[in-house]
Structure formats: C-alpha cells, structure tokens
Amino acid sequence: MGFFKKNKTRRFSRGPDNLDAEQRNKNDQLKTSLAENMMYIKNTLGNSDDVQTRQFEIGKGLTIKCAVIYMKGLTDEAAIQDFVLKTLMTEVKNTDLEQKIVEGPQLFDVLKNLAVTISDIQDITDYQKLFEGLLLGNVIYLIDGQDKGMSFGVNKWDERQVSEPIAQSIVRGPQDAFNENILTNIALVRRRIKSPALWLEMKKIGKLTKTSVAVMYMKGIANDKTVEEVRQRLKRIDIDGVLEGGNIEELIRDGGKSPFPTVFNTERPDVIAAGLMEGRIAIFVDGTPFNLLVPALFVQFFQTPEDYYNRSYMGSLIRLLRYGAFFMALLAPSIYIALTTFHQEMIPTPLLLSLAAQREGVPFPAFVEAVLMEVTFEIIREAGLRMPRAIGPAVSIVGTLVIGTSAVDAGMVSAGMVIVVSITEIASFVFPNYEMGIAVRMIRFLFMALAASFGFFGISVGLIALVLHLCSLRSFGVPYMSPLAPFIPADQKDALFRLPKWKMSSRPRLINQENVEREQTPQPRPPQPNEN
Amino acid sequence: MLRLLRIVVPIFLLLTGCALQQKTIDDIQLIQVLGYDWKDGEYRGTAIFPMYSPDKQETFRLLTSSSKTGREILAIMNNKSDKPIEVGQMRTLLIGEALAEKGISTLMSTLYRNSNVGNMTKIAVVEDAEHMLIERWKKKSSVDLYISNILRQNEDTENLPITNLHTFTYQMWDWGEDPYLPYLTMDEQAVKVDGLALFDHDKLVTKIDERDTFIFMLLNKGSEEGIYESSFSARGKKGNVVIHDIATKKIMKLQKEGEHRKITIHLKIKGEIKEYPTWFDLQKDVGVLEKNVEKHISNHAMELLTFFQKKNIDPLGFGSYLDSKIRHYDEKQYKKDYQNLTFDVKTDVDIFHSGVIE
Numbered sequence: 001m002g003f004f005k006k007n008k009t010r011r012f013s014r015g016p017d018n019l020d021a022e023q024r025n026k027n028d029q030l031k032t033s034l035a036e037n038m039m040y041i042k043n044t045l046g047n048s049d050d051v052q053t054r055q056f057e058i059g060k061g062l063t064i065k066c067a068v069i070y071m072k073g074l075t076d077e078a079a080i081q082d083f084v085l086k087t088l089m090t091e092v093k094n095t096d097l098e099q100k101i102v103e104g105p106q107l108f109d110v111l112k113n114l115a116v117t118i119s120d121i122q123d124i125t126d127y128q129k130l131f132e133g134l135l136l137g138n139v140i141y142l143i144d145g146q147d148k149g150m151s152f153g154v155n156k157w158d159e160r161q162v163s164e165p166i167a168q169s170i171v172r173g174p175q176d177a178f179n180e181n182i183l184t185n186i187a188l189v190r191r192r193i194k195s196p197a198l199w200l201e202m203k204k205i206g207k208l209t210k211t212s213v214a215v216m217y218m219k220g221i222a223n224d225k226t227v228e229e230v231r232q233r234l235k236r237i238d239i240d241g242v243l244e245g246g247n248i249e250e251l252i253r254d255g256g257k258s259p260f261p262t263v264f265n266t267e268r269p270d271v272i273a274a275g276l277m278e279g280r281i282a283i284f285v286d287g288t289p290f291n292l293l294v295p296a297l298f299v300q301f302f303q304t305p306e307d308y309y310n311r312s313y314m315g316s317l318i319r320l321l322r323y324g325a326f327f328m329a330l331l332a333p334s335i336y337i338a339l340t341t342f343h344q345e346m347i348p349t350p351l352l353l354s355l356a357a358q359r360e361g362v363p364f365p366a367f368v369e370a371v372l373m374e375v376t377f378e379i380i381r382e383a384g385l386r387m388p389r390a391i392g393p394a395v396s397i398v399g400t401l402v403i404g405t406s407a408v409d410a411g412m413v414s415a416g417m418v419i420v421v422s423i424t425e426i427a428s429f430v431f432p433n434y435e436m437g438i439a440v441r442m443i444r445f446l447f448m449a450l451a452a453s454f455g456f457f458g459i460s461v462g463l464i465a466l467v468l469h470l471c472s473l474r475s476f477g478v479p480y481m482s483p484l485a486p487f488i489p490a491d492q493k494d495a496l497f498r499l500p501k502w503k504m505s506s507r508p509r510l511i512n513q514e515n516v517e518r519e520q521t522p523q524p525r526p527p528q529p530n531e532n
Numbered sequence: 533m534l535r536l537l538r539i540v541v542p543i544f545l546l547l548t549g550c551a552l553q554q555k556t557i558d559d560i561q562l563i564q565v566l567g568y569d570w571k572d573g574e575y576r577g578t579a580i581f582p583m584y585s586p587d588k589q590e591t592f593r594l595l596t597s598s599s600k601t602g603r604e605i606l607a608i609m610n611n612k613s614d615k616p617i618e619v620g621q622m623r624t625l626l627i628g629e630a631l632a633e634k635g636i637s638t639l640m641s642t643l644y645r646n647s648n649v650g651n652m653t654k655i656a657v658v659e660d661a662e663h664m665l666i667e668r669w670k671k672k673s674s675v676d677l678y679i680s681n682i683l684r685q686n687e688d689t690e691n692l693p694i695t696n697l698h699t700f701t702y703q704m705w706d707w708g709e710d711p712y713l714p715y716l717t718m719d720e721q722a723v724k725v726d727g728l729a730l731f732d733h734d735k736l737v738t739k740i741d742e743r744d745t746f747i748f749m750l751l752n753k754g755s756e757e758g759i760y761e762s763s764f765s766a767r768g769k770k771g772n773v774v775i776h777d778i779a780t781k782k783i784m785k786l787q788k789e790g791e792h793r794k795i796t797i798h799l800k801i802k803g804e805i806k807e808y809p810t811w812f813d814l815q816k817d818v819g820v821l822e823k824n825v826e827k828h829i830s831n832h833a834m835e836l837l838t839f840f841q842k843k844n845i846d847p848l849g850f851g852s853y854l855d856s857k858i859r860h861y862d863e864k865q866y867k868k869d870y871q872n873l874t875f876d877v878k879t880d881v882d883i884f885h886s887g888v889i890e
Contacts, residue, residue: 257533341556345620345648349564349677352557352621357584359558366556453548 028127034065034144040127041069041134051134058088064107065144074137076156083117084139084152091115108146116141120153132210162188165267167290167434170306177267182212182286188269189216193276197221205234205248209241212286213248216272221279221507221515226476230281230294245285245292252294255473255480259442261435262475264296270305279512281476295476295511299484299495301436302326307498315498322430323496329428329440333374334451334459336420337366342455358414367452369413373421374445376407381425478510555620558584561593561613562621565679567661568605568639569628574598576628577605578662579617580669594669596662602639620648623680625697626661627713632729632736637704640734644701651698654680656716657729657736664718679723683714686725690757691742693728693749704734707863708851715739732845740836746777747832750799751848751877754782759806762828766817771809775825775883778802786857793869795850796876799829804885818883826879833877841871 031037038053045051055067068084088111112121124130124140125148134140137155162184165177178185186200195218202214213234217227233252242248249263264280266272267289272282275293283292302322307315339347340355347355362369380399387395407413424444431437443466450458473480483491488509493499502523506516567578576598583591597608610617625643627636643649656679658664668678686692692714703711715729727741728748740748749755758777763770783798803825805818840846850873851866 341554342552343620344555344557344560344562344618345650347557347621349621349623352562353582353584353590356557356562357590359556360584362558365554449544453544455552457552 030125030127030130030147030149032145032147034067034142037142038067041130044127044131054085056085056089067142069134069140069142071134071137074155074157075139076154079118079154079156080139083154084141087115087117108143108148111143112150116150116152118152118154122151122153124149124151159184168266168268168432170304173305173309174270176269178269178289178291180287180289182214182284185269185284185291186214186216189272189276189282192269192273193218198276201231203234205237205239206242207240209243211242213242214284216276216282216284218276218279221277221512222281223279223512226295227281229476230283242285244288245283245290248283248285249292254475258469258473259439260298260470260473260480261301261433261439262296262473262480264293264300264433265290265435266293267291268305274305274308278507295478297475297478298470298481301431301433304432312498312500319496319498322432325427325430326440329424329430329437330444331447331459332420332424332427333370333444334447336417337370337448338451338455338459340366341452355414355416358416361411362414363411365452366417367448369417370421370448371445373413373417377421377425378441482510483508555616555618559615560618561615563617563619564621564677565624565626565665566619566622567626567628567665568602568631569661570631570634571598574600575602575605575631576662577609578665579609580665592669594665603642618648619646622649622653623677624683625653625655626664626679626716627655627657628661629657629659629736632657632731635734637734640697640701640704644697649697651696653697654683655695655697655700656683656714658716664716664723667718668723679716682723682725686714690749690755692725692745693752704731706852708846708853708855708866709849710845710847712847730843730845730847732843737843737845744836747829747836748847750780750801750829751782751797751833751836754780754799756780760825760829762825764812764821764824766820769809769811771812773805773812773821774807776804776806778804784853786854789874792872792874793854794874794876795853796878797833798878798880800880801829802882802884805883814886822881822883825881829879829881830877833879834875837875837877841873844870846870
C-alpha cells in the first residue's frame, strides 16, 4: 500500500552554484591595473551588451587612465554626463594635478573629495561590492593604478506613476496606491505618519534578485516580540529570488497548509498606515505594489478603509453584509444540493414544485450540475482575467450566454442552479481582500461534496471542522479568530461592527500590549451651559 | 495533505454507504393531500400528488389503497407509483368521519413520530375524504394547496381556531383538554369550512356550526376578529344587525361554592357595528343593542358550555385551567369534577364604532 506510506523526504544535493557570481568573487580584491579590472568585469558579466564602459584619461597631460562602467537603462545617464564625465574630463583636466599626487594613493581621495559632484558615493575594494553596485544601477568609477574604485548612486529606471488602486478601490478616501518602487512606497506611508517612532529596517533578500525588503513598525506601539519574530522569519529565508510580496508571504506565514490567508496584503498606503498605528508590522517588498501587514486576523479581511471613512452605521451594516456574503459564497450551492437531494420537506411547497419542474429534464444529479456550473464559471472568470484585453468582452458575452440561457434551454442545468451559482460567485467577490475570496471559493467545493454525500449533516460537520481549523490558526502569535475567539469584549468595537470613532479609544488588545490608548476624544455634542 | 486524504477518502468512500437515502426532488412522488377513511373494516387512503413537467404544466395524480394499518396504505401506494412516495411535503390530512368516530390516536401518533411529517400539517374532518378528493381531482384545478390554504386563510381571519398536527396531538395526550378540528364540507362551488368537529380523546363526538364556532373562539382564546350576527327589535320593529368583533379579552375566575367549583368567564368585547337597518338609531339604540348582544352571547356561551358538559368533552381545556390553579390536581379528580362544574359567563360589549360616517 504505497498510498499509505510515509512520504520520504528527498534532499537535493547542492551543486556548485555557477550562477552566483557573489560566491565566486567573494574574496577577490580589485586589481591595480585598470585593464585587468575591466577584463575581469567583462568576463564575469559575459560581455553583456547592456554593460556600458567608457574609458578616458584625466589630468593635465592626460596621464591618468580612468573608466566608468554602468548598466544601460538602470542608470541616470544625464547625471553621468553632468556630474561624472563633465567634471572629470573637463574640470579636472584643467586643474593642475601635481605629479606626485597623481602618482600616490592620495589621488583617489583628491578625486573623491574635489572632483565628483554626487552625494551618494561608496568606496569599493572588492568585486562583490562592485557587482552589487553595478547591478543596482550605480556607476562604477575605476582609476588605473588604484586598487579601489567608487560607486556613484545615480540609479534611475522607468517606473509607474503613483496611480489609483486597481484591486482595492474605494469611493471615499485617498485614491493613491503603491507602485513598484519600495522607496516611493515607504515615502507614501511616511507622508501619512510623521512620527519619529515610525521605524524602518531594510535588508536584501534573494541570492540572485537581492530584493530590498523593509520592515516598518511604530516603535512603542508594535509588540517588540512580534517585530523580533518578523526579523527572525525574514532572516530564515534562503531563496534565489523574490519577485513579489507573495513570495515572502509564503515563506513567513503561519498555518502553512491552510487555505486561509494569515498575512494581509494591500496596495493602499492608508491601510498600511492604519495598520501601523494599530501596532501591526508592515513588510515592504521592492518590485510590487502589494505590501504585507502582519499579524493578520480573520475579521481584518472583511474591513475596508471606507468603513472608517464613512459614518459608522454604514460601515457596520456593510460589514455585516460582507459576513453574510461570506456564508453565502461558502454555503449557497451546498445548501441547495442538500435541500434538493435530501431534505425536500424543508422547501416551501410552491418553490419545491417549481424547482422539481425545472429539474425534471436535467439528466445529472444536483451535485454534478452544481460542480459543472461552478467549474464553468471559474473557467470563464479565469479566461476573462487572462485574455488579452481586446478579446475580454467577447468572452464575457459568450460566457454569460452559455451560463445564463443556453445551458438551461438545452436542459443541461436547471434555472434554479444558475441563480444559486450566480449569487454564490457574486458573493465571493464582495470581500475587500481577494485572498479571502480565493479561500472561500476553494472550500466551497468541499462543502458541496459533503452536502451531496451526507446532506445537512455533512454541512454541519464540515462547518464544525472549519471553525476548529480557523480557531487553531495563528498569525504571528495572535489567534486568527480574535477578537471573536478568544472573545475580547473591548475589541468588539471593530470586529463585526464598526463603532463611531470616538468610541474606539483603545487599540486591539492582542496586537499590542503596551501602548493601548488610542484617543480620548469625547463624543461630539453641542456646548453645555455649565461649561466655561 | 496525505494525512488529510487518509481521513477524507474513507469518509467519502465508506461512510456514504451508510448515509441516508438520496431523495432528489424530481425523483420522488410528493404527497400533498392525504385522506384517510374507514371503509369495510379497513383503512382507505387517498392521496393526491402533483406531477410536474419541464413546461410547468401542473397535473395531478390520485392514488387510493386499502389496508389494515395506516402506514401500510403508503407502502401499497408505493407499489402503484413509478417513483418512491414521500410525505415530506404533505400539507393537509383529511380524516373521514367514520374513521374519526372510530378513533385516530394510532394514526396520529404514527404521523407525529415521523420526522418527515411537519408538525404544522393541517388536519380536517370531512364526511368522506375519498369522495372529496376524487371530486376535487376530477375538476383538475387547484388541488394541491387548496384545502390547506382554505384552512389557513380562515385561521388568519379568526373564523377558526389554529389547529394542526401538533395542537391535535397535544390536546389528545393532555388529560385536561380534548382536541377539536375544523369540519369541511363541499358544495358545487368549493370546499367550505363548516364549524368544528369535537373529539373525546381521539374519537369524534359531535360537531358545532359556524355560529357556535364564533362563541367557541371567544371562550377559547378571546378573538380579535369575527363576525357576529344578531336579531334586534326596538320600537316594534325587527331587524338584523351584524357586529364585527375587534378585540376580546377573556378573564377567568375560579371560585369554590360548597362542594363544587364555579368558573366565571368574563368576556370584554369591543366591537364595531357593521350592518344595521335604516330605522336603527345609533344614538339611542346602541345601548340597548349592547345589552341585547351581551345577553345573547352570554346565553349562547352558557348553552355551549353545558353542551360540552353533557357530551363530557372539554375542548376549552378547563381541566388544564383547574390543574394550573389547584395544587395536586389530577386526572381522577377532574373526571369526577367536570360534570359538577358550574359556569357563569359575563359579557361586556362595547360598540364604539359604526364606520366612517358617524
């Protein structure tokens, strides 16, 4: 019975990592000869065509050979023209560099201090640093006869403007979203929280991509232990490349196999700012507009920033609606299946008659019918998403017609099932966070199978299992279902309902413990006669 | 993942074998109206099923069968049906008079214990259930929910007390009261509510007509709707008036008079005069009319109460009332007491409205 055998853990032996230039050059120091250095760089980069080298000579009498090396496209070429080449080639040329300085090792410092009009300069002595800078988009400046070089931070590449959020749009509230540049993203948050307590730690993750990852938190509000835990988990990551926050998320999240998201992601700076002020920790990843927020709780995935920008009634009611939609998206098809296959006595008679009449010509059991429709819808959804934009509308028209009318007319599915599936699918897009919708869409099929095999009994058992699972989850030490389970009365003000702002006087209990008080604004009211 | 599969796969593969029978809605025959009769020493069952087709054209099928037991009726019907028969959607149960007189406790407890039969199922007594269902079926129109809708509508407008399988079995098994069910008759036009059928434990004893039912409703819970018609004479003229009862409050008092107990029922009726002869003077005659109606209702109620006593039935649940008022009261005592109970009905009628024009 191979099926029941324990899966053997396989280990890959680590071969020589030829791709990793870092390993090879670890201890190589820069040579004194410029030609040798240039040769080495060219060889290492395989003569790549986007490596731009420019050799020239400086000094009166043109005796000192120099070179600048940079990557085309990553570097601000105008800055190179104005601040590097121009100063070195024209101004230094005219300056009377004394012969002995030129000979000696001071030349490097003289050039660095007098000749280069760029603020971000780093000395480089070994090849590891050289390539690090070069591939980040810096300009490398090497001088013949010197065993060190300079790296000018003039990197600049084309990036998207800060624009409206695409995945998490709201009506009332700030309309800016993160873009792909980590520094812009951090600035967007800094612009919102002007406090020296907003601390930032940056590091590089990914052996090949060397992606900048920043951990941001409010010192004094965020739980120090959680911050330390985030640091530890990030440190543990040993991976070749990080292309999106999702890569980091998967490597640091709790509940490894759970379909539910335990790390919150958002493209909205205001959400990150609000999270930080509650004591959460933001993780910025370079190259993606979606940045992470931990610890993430179940209720958080049902909150939108708009809940807080509108009046509390609307925020609360819409939030309740979302919880309703959660159960609808999760259970509607399975309840329909259970009712029609097992529990006909629970359907009101007129409805039952019309359902039965619809089903009369349908050859499949309700479960097959439901799976057919759900899978068809998922295919249409996926196709609509992946299609080239121009073909999109065509797909949706065909899809709608196929699902809507033709399938019913042809007697493949019953009209009732179409309604149930449509409601379900629309309900699953109500969640402000896409991740929760994905989890629900997956679990729905399990519930459908349970309903088809065991009726309501199966659904109840499934729900119990689901609740047990949710309660067992944790996100960075905080129970996933809090403040519902464990029940924290003080935090109910922002769980199922959203109480008015002047009632939200404390921060969530489990997320931070030290600095709990958030505000002391009293309830707004007209001036009282006995006041002043 | 594998661990999860190890649990899930056996559940779906093995446990489904023990799971309940699938009853997909279009693969079963749903009884909507079931009639029981007692004919030739046997139960006779008549059932009406809706037959549905994709074009929504509803037709009905009727099946009858006979058996020694009530449950087997359905099994025999099943033999005649192309799909398994289910009672889950049964809305109305008709009991033939002959069967009701014989006693229906076995039948009712069988139905009550069946979890598929709703406790809200309507029950009614008819003269001949089979005959009524066949007649309705022949007319081919509105069979399925028709009878249960008639009953529900009349309950909503308070022409009938609320009855269903639950109230019936409750009253049947409670020693302090006796059940009652609506009595249905049929004429050329329609099925019609024709008073109440009163039971002694589980046996039909007698019936009362609609006018009695109104009084019965007043005495029972105090009604909030209902039409009462009364004759009225003043200044040598005679006519009929109709009073619409808007709100009735019932207050019961228990007194002990020597050996026997006396129950005083005080009815406070607020009403509206609906129809009156043109000579009727609203200013002067209303007082007289009120007195008149009070007397009328009191007498009528007393008549009804003594009638119940004479028949030795207690549909108004005085036994339960005594049980709630007297410590250590039991069935035995009540059996002795009931015939010796004396009643007094006091009625207080207040006609305060006569329509839009005063």
